[in-house]
Amino acid sequence: MSEPQPTPQPEIEITGLSKVFGQGSAAFKALTDIELNIRTAEFFTLLGPSGCGKTTLLRVIAGFEQPSQGSVRINGQEVAGLGPNARPVNTVFQSYALFPHMTVAQNIGFGLKMLGRPADEVAATTADMLKLVQMEAMADRKPSEISGGQQQRVALARALAPQPRVLLLDEPLSALDLKLRKEMQTELKRLQTETGITFVFVTHDQEEALTMSDRIAVMSGGRILQLGSPSEIYNSPSERFVADFIGDTNFLKVKVVEALTETVNVRLPGGALHSARLPDGLRPAAGDDVSVVVRPEQATLGDGAKAHLTGTVTNSVFFGTDTHIHVNLEDGTPFTLRRQNAGNTAPPAPGTMVGLTLADGALQVIRE
């Protein structure tokens, strides 16, 4: 399941990182034992609910907070003791933090000016950046004279202008309305591919994380619970929290009947047998009770005789492209399945007894 480790040096290497705020009885551990390698030129996302420590981790990387323990290396260099102005990293702040007394162009040129670049180079790069984010017409406006979406673009251009090795983005899209957010998602992805800069992107929106990222670290309570590609995170969640936080999920209690090397065979609530995949490092033995997850699209309404699970339909909800059918399994466990509407007949009426067939590899054992 683990992919081949890349031999090149990681762009950002975080080892044994912890961050404690406050002292004594008021002490609060915002980050615990973070181990993280972020690769050069990847779109890396920190995903987790509000308060899980995403911003704190970004601020430690940027140099606004000092770690309580552990080390951060950027491009191989230990950055402890380096201020934010000495790190090859730029931030797009959640509030944008555009300088209100400067024009759009002055904002974008600020980083290069501080780096002491000649005025003509600052002007040329600023022009390039304005073009990159399609803000040429607004160059001489003040931040208060442009819209939220435009401010977002300026903040992005300002952070990209000094050509940092890494761009840190703290929930940059959360203040935008849905339509603009979708546009900016595409835009960000394009910019990342075009510039080849490593993006570390923070969001609490799982859909945004799944659609944009090369890899995702799911965080909760100051820890990284799982790290992997979007499909790994979605298809093979290793913990209940991850499965629950990302997408819709059904949880089932099952008993292991046979332990193989990579998988286990389990007995489902109705008695049927099915194979289940294992997360890294978990090896349950025959006879153990474990929890498994099934995504709603991995189950189909089937023939009673061949069905893996049986239950009673409680209700169906129409969603346009698909319908969610809610079923109560025989032992009372709720189960939701998702069915494409194209070509399908009307969903079964509430009260109907149905059989559910699970796809091969639909079951994933999770840690509790």
Add this chain to the structure above:
Amino acid sequence: MARQFSISRLPGFGAIALLTFVLLYLPIIILVVFSFNENQSQSIWGGFSLRWYEAAFDNQQVRDVSIRSLWLALVASSLATILATLAALATTRVSRFKGQTIIYALINQPLMVPEVVTGIALLIVVAFIKVQTGYTGMGYLVLAHTAFCIPFAYLPIRARLETMDRTLEQAAADLYASHVQAFRYITLPLLVPGIVAGFMLGFVVSLDTVVITEFVKSAGQDTLPTYMLGQLRRAVTPEMNAIATLFLALSLCIVTLFFLVTSKRG
């Protein structure tokens, strides 16, 4: 439905409001009106004239004390603004430290200690230094006014710093600005309205104060207010009204400017 509580519906509100305005403004209006009186009376109107203004402008003493007042206010409030800016930065741009509240209180001392107490204290110190050094120049007044103006300059500057978005300074640091550059290009420009407001408040306070000056000044160091006080002890002529009116106009201008600067959104 219960009507929303409004203080303006309380009985007697109108009468009290009117009385307050009369008390506040009637004496000033009379003062201003009689500065334009033809004759020397403060109570009998003899026709419109600018003769008392002419008399005031022709009076060498008035010119001297006015220039001294303006010069003193300018120097003292400039010094006070610089010190207040540093104090405001030190009290808002460092992590919270023990005794911060005491520091606030110490900086704001002149706001709390009765002016006459400060005056007497200064008098004793100044007298001592005068005896020791023999120096009798304007230095004492400059120092006393500066100290007295600091809290007035400090308050708007600190307010401005506290409401400033700290992520702007962080963004500057993120974009490779040193501490000095972040201050020069971000904090200072955004602080300017606060500094201007602090300066103007300090200026007005220095211009106005009688007590501090009275205690600290040496012979021949009268400011406009202490000169007027001295004159009033002898004879009251409408020339005083004219000077007071001009003084009032100047103060009003500065205060208006102050409100314009502070209400302008940064």
